[in-house]
Amino acid sequence: MELTVQNASQVVEHFAAHVVGLPSNDLFRCEPDVVKLRPKEVGTLRMQISVPERGGMIAGPYILGLVVKSPYSQEVSRCEELPLDVRPAPALTMNVQPEVANGGKIGNYVINLANEGNMPMAVTLSGTDPENRVGFKFAPRELRLEPGMVAGSQVTVNSDQPLTGSEKHRSATLRAHAGETVVEKPVSFVQRPKIRGGWMKFGALAAGLAVCWVVRPSVARFCCVTSKPTTPRQRRHRSSRRRSNKSRNLRSSRTHRHRLSRPRRRTRAQPLPSRHHLSLPPRLRLSQVRHRPCP
Structure with missing residues (x-):
């Protein structure tokens, strides 16, 4: 827009214009910045106001003020109202x-x-x-x-x-x-599914092992895998089982040796014949004669 300014004083004056009511002075521009006028002389200022859509003024009507004054004499000034309507720009x-x-x-x-x-x-x-x-x-x-x-x-x-x-x-x-x-x-x-593919494979393998255990116990026992003890409690349990098995084997072996070393049951011996019927060496005693069991 253009502003028309007239010097009504009797001396030469300088005039500048600015806008009041904007959130920042960067939103307007005036060319030229200062105009020099002799008495009764008329000059023109070009004013441009730019309001950004984002981060500027809220949409709605405004009343701005155009102020023209002399930068050297504060008493010389004039203000006019300027209506401004900011259109809505949603973003x-x-x-x-x-x-x-x-x-x-x-x-x-x-x-x-x-x-x-x-x-x-x-x-x-x-x-x-x-x-x-x-x-x-x-x-x-x-x-x-x-x-x-x-x-x-x-x-x-x-x-x-x-x-x-x-x-x-x-x-x-x-x-x-x-x-x-x-x-x-x-x-x-x-x-993700409730039961993944890996669990289905594990279920199928477990079902197959169960069937093998029912049909062929020997095959199922061959397929079973024993895991090594990993926790201290498992190690103690395994060592106690070994000690119990060892003591059981020792008792069985002692019992077997005792049976082998025990003398056989003797049967009643036949009465010996009389001396005149048996010829024995003179030095052989009767206690040294070994009786044989009866058939």
Whole structure:
């Protein structure tokens, strides 16, 4: 815009213009900075006001003041009103962390919203998925953001967890509505199964060993693997078992040797014949004669 300035004094004056009511002096520019006028002379100043959409003035009507004065004489000045209407410029940004959530039945996200426009915004959060099998819970669901304000919300998604098999990848979209302004962010939800493939293999192996134990005990005993003791309690138990087995074997061996060393049961001997029927050496005593058992 252009300002027309006239020197109504009787001397030569210098005049400069500036704007009152803006949050910063960087928002206006005047060319030239100072104009020199003789008495009754008229000059022109070009004024430019620029209000940024983000980080500037809030949308709405304003009354500014245009002040023209002499930099050398404070008594020489003039002020005029300038109406200004700042149009609304909504700007909403949304950030989601993490973009990929891992879990079983539920997953968690954090939404960060920032109002980078020049007007207050009432934001409502929602979520959708293509399969319509994911539920969404927001805390809070509705937020009011002033210009330059940042706020967050906790999001919990839930879906039926697969029983077995591989991981289930589900895609979803989180939305923030603020009037005609809509911001979307795609996210992913990776669900692990309740029973993984490794547990299924272990169950099949255990079932096979159980069948072998019932059908062929010898094969099952051959397939069994004994693990070494790892804890002190297991080592003490194993050493006590060894001592008990050793003492049992020692008792059995002693019993066997005692049976072998014990003399045989003697049977009653036959009466010896009379002396005149038996010819014995003169020095042989009867106690040295060994009786044989009767047949």
